[in-house]
Amino acid sequence: MLRWGRFALGYAFLGVLSAVVAVVLRSGSPFAHPTPLLSLAEPARHTYSLMMGITIGALIVVSTRITVARFEWARRLHSELRPIARAMTTPGILVLAVLSALGEELLFRGLLQPWVGIVPQALAFGFLHQVRGPSRYVWMAWATAVGLVLGAIFQITGSLLGPIMAHAVVNGLNLAYLKSHDPEPTRRALGGLLG
Numbered sequence: 001m002l003r004w005g006r007f008a009l010g011y012a013f014l015g016v017l018s019a020v021v022a023v024v025l026r027s028g029s030p031f032a033h034p035t036p037l038l039s040l041a042e043p044a045r046h047t048y049s050l051m052m053g054i055t056i057g058a059l060i061v062v063s064t065r066i067t068v069a070r071f072e073w074a075r076r077l078h079s080e081l082r083p084i085a086r087a088m089t090t091p092g093i094l095v096l097a098v099l100s101a102l103g104e105e106l107l108f109r110g111l112l113q114p115w116v117g118i119v120p121q122a123l124a125f126g127f128l129h130q131v132r133g134p135s136r137y138v139w140m141a142w143a144t145a146v147g148l149v150l151g152a153i154f155q156i157t158g159s160l161l162g163p164i165m166a167h168a169v170v171n172g173l174n175l176a177y178l179k180s181h182d183p184e185p186t187r188r189a190l191g192g193l194l195g
Contacts, residue, residue: 004084004087004088004092004095004096005092007096007100008092008095008096008099008100010103011096011099011100011102011103011104012099012102012103013103014103014104014106014107015099015102015103015106015107018030018103018106018107018110018111019106019110019111021111022106022110022111025111025115026114030106030110030111030160031110031159031160031161032045032158032159032160033113033114033154033155033157033158033159033160034114035114036154036155036156036157036158036159037155037156037158038156038157038158040157040158045157045158045159046157046159046161048157048159048162049153049154049157049158049159049160049161049162049163050159050161050162050165051162052153052156052157052162052166053150053153053161053162053163053164053165053166053169054162054165054166054169056149056150056153056162056166057165057166057167057168057169057170058169060146060166060170061169061170061173061174061177064170064174064177065177068181068183073135073138074138075183075184076133076134076135077135077138077139078178078181078183079183079184080131080132080133080134080135081131081139081178082178082179082182084175084178085175085176085178085179086178086179088175088179090176093172093175093176093179094172096171096175097168097169097171097172097175098168098172100167100168100171101164101165101167101168101171102164102168104125104167105150105160105163105164105167106160108121108122108124108125108147108150108151109121109150109151109154109160109163110154110160112124113151113154113155118148118151118152118155119148121147121151122144122145122147122148122151123144123147124147125143125144125146125147126140126141126142126143126144126145126147127140127144128143129142129143146170149166150162150163150166150167151163153166
């Protein structure tokens with residue numbers, strides 16, 4: 001099985017395990033926050049959550065493009081993460097984006113956040129997004145900030161659908177961007193005139 005396939009299976013297992021533990025410990029759905037800030041009816045809570053998730057996901061994707069174009073630290077991080085996506089197919093990117101969003105959101109927001117709070121779950125989310133290389137702390141800080149924002153959506157609306165949607169949008173579009181975009185194209189002497 002391809003390397004991303006093992007990750008996809010791992011995320012699927014993580015999601016199922018987190019959901020089961022949340023149901024057993026809380027006697028409720030991991031897709032619903034037990035004490036949301038807003039008291040919304042069932043359809044409204046999911047609608048607002050999804051709208052916020054799509055908006056936040058789009059903003060994160062756009063900010064990724066801008067930072068990679070403007071900042072050396074972002075180009076370095078992009079280059080360090082790029083090998084993960086280079087060998088993936090489009091269906092592989094879609095499967096991994098959906099399963100990683102489900103698995104991570106069920107664990108960090110659905111299970112941990114109601115238990116430990118928004119900040120500790122975001123710190124754990126950031127800590128577990130370590131990569132090798134000099135951009136490790138940039139990636140951890142970025143993931144922590146995203147964990148706070150996704151946690152806020154869950155805390156405000158009480159629905160996990162928005163954070164799942166945002167996470168899937170970010171992972172899918174950014175994996176495709178990692179695959180297709182080389183931030184440091186090869187430079188040739190004299191504009192390529194010498195070969």
